[in-house]
Amino acid sequence: MTENSKGYFKKMLDAVKSVFTGLGVTIGYGVSPGREVTQQYPEVKREPYDRFRGKLFVDINICTGCTACARICPVDAIVLKTVRDENKKLRPVVFDIDNARCIYCGLCVEACPVDNCLYFRKEYEFSSYSKDELISHFGLGELPQPDKPAADRPSPDMPAQAGPAKDQPVQGKTDETRKEEGK
Amino acid sequence: MGLEEKLGDSIFTTKLDALINWSRKNSLWPMPFGTACCAIEFMATVGTRFDLARFGAEAMRFSPRQSDLLIVSGTISNKMAPVLKKIYDQMAEPKWVISMGSCATSGGIFDSYPTLQGIDTIIPVDVYVTGCPPRPEALIDAIMLLQDLIKQESVRRPRKAMVIGQ
Numbered sequence: 001m002t003e004n005s006k007g008y009f010k011k012m013l014d015a016v017k018s019v020f021t022g023l024g025v026t027i028g029y030g031v032s033p034g035r036e037v038t039q040q041y042p043e044v045k046r047e048p049y050d051r052f053r054g055k056l057f058v059d060i061n062i063c064t065g066c067t068a069c070a071r072i073c074p075v076d077a078i079v080l081k082t083v084r085d086e087n088k089k090l091r092p093v094v095f096d097i098d099n100a101r102c103i104y105c106g107l108c109v110e111a112c113p114v115d116n117c118l119y120f121r122k123e124y125e126f127s128s129y130s131k132d133e134l135i136s137h138f139g140l141g142e143l144p145q146p147d148k149p150a151a152d153r154p155s156p157d158m159p160a161q162a163g164p165a166k167d168q169p170v171q172g173k174t175d176e177t178r179k180e181e182g183k
Numbered sequence: 184m185g186l187e188e189k190l191g192d193s194i195f196t197t198k199l200d201a202l203i204n205w206s207r208k209n210s211l212w213p214m215p216f217g218t219a220c221c222a223i224e225f226m227a228t229v230g231t232r233f234d235l236a237r238f239g240a241e242a243m244r245f246s247p248r249q250s251d252l253l254i255v256s257g258t259i260s261n262k263m264a265p266v267l268k269k270i271y272d273q274m275a276e277p278k279w280v281i282s283m284g285s286c287a288t289s290g291g292i293f294d295s296y297p298t299l300q301g302i303d304t305i306i307p308v309d310v311y312v313t314g315c316p317p318r319p320e321a322l323i324d325a326i327m328l329l330q331d332l333i334k335q336e337s338v339r340r341p342r343k344a345m346v347i348g349q
Contacts, residue, residue, distance in 0.1 A: 037231050037232055038231060038232060038233070038234045038237075039232055039233060040237075041233060041320050041323050042323070042324075042327065045320070046320070048318075074292060075285075075291065075292050075294060076294070098289070099313045100285060100288040100289040100301075100311060100313055101285055101288075101289045101290070101291060102285065102313070102315070103285055103291055103292050103315035104314065104315050105315075124314065124317070124318050124320065124321050125320065125321055125324040126313060127310055127311060127312045127313065127321060127324050127325035127328050128310070128311055128328075129309065129310060129311075129328070129332070130311070131288065131289070131301070131303070131311055134288075134311060134313055
């Protein structure tokens with residue numbers, strides 16, 4: 001009986017002691033917080049590291065239109081369409097990068113044969129209200145002087161292959177599935 | 184709320200709008216719907232270094248009935264989609280949705296048969312965050328964008344019915 005009650009009071013004393021030990025730590029931090037760890041984000045922005053992979057950018061004027069980036073992309077985030085211009089050079093008519101789908105793996109940058117053509121910027125704040133705004137368009141557009149047969153061919157295809165087209169199939173799919181479910 | 188509709192667009196209701204929006208935007212209670220690695224970045228956002236409490240959004244509620252901001256952070260499979268839809272439906276108005284990361288926004292790398300290609304096919308999304316996973320700063324940026332959105336809302340008009348899938 002006495003041993004049990006002894007243990008009981010010892011435990012109580014321990015509990016009270018440990019409360020004050022914990023409070024001591026809290027009070028210690030309250031008096032002198034030491035190193036400040038919280039980053040005041042919108043005001044103070046931390047510089048990303050050198051190899052940080054942010055938003056993808058293309059220097060479209062030096063792009064050769066080889067489509068290596070579009071072919072290696074594991075998520076098909078790059079839509080690239082080229083036509084031959086009068087100098088038999090490939091012209092990137094459409095170069096859309098879907099930032100919503102991009103996984104920032106960097107395979108396209110490695111595959112790009114031209115230096116500093118396709119590169120990551122240290123930009124990471126591009127949240128948006130709509131998905132269409134997340135697609136960045138870099139394409140040079142149609143050839144300035146449409147020739148007789150060459151320009152006729154790409155022009156009807158163009159609206160279908162342009163930027164928002166990537167979203168449309170998804171929507172179409174869902175509509176179809178909804179209709180099917182309804183039926 | 185009923186009363187305001189009779190009062191019209193008077194100075195009383197506009198000031199009431201400002202007050203209600205101010206209190207709503209600074210007291211977002213997030214419901215974390217973390218299914219993948221984006222949830223780890225979300226934890227970092229709430230943690231000490233980035234401290235979501237600075238924006239009044241630190242009160243995590245794991246019940247949809249007590250929260251007004253659904254943060255979908257992670258891949259949503261087709262089997263998870265009805266659960267997400269149910270949780271969204273259980274949330275009380277006003278409610279907002281942040282789609283965090285590539286997977287939630289567009290399916291991301293999982294362009295495959297068991298994965299939902301973007302949560303906006305089943306629920307309306309207010310802000311899309313890009314990244315795989317996004318930085319905590321990017322999520323804070325999205326929450327600030329959402330606060331700007333909340334500021335423009337009015338108690339008189341019901342929230343704009345969002346078309347699913349834009």
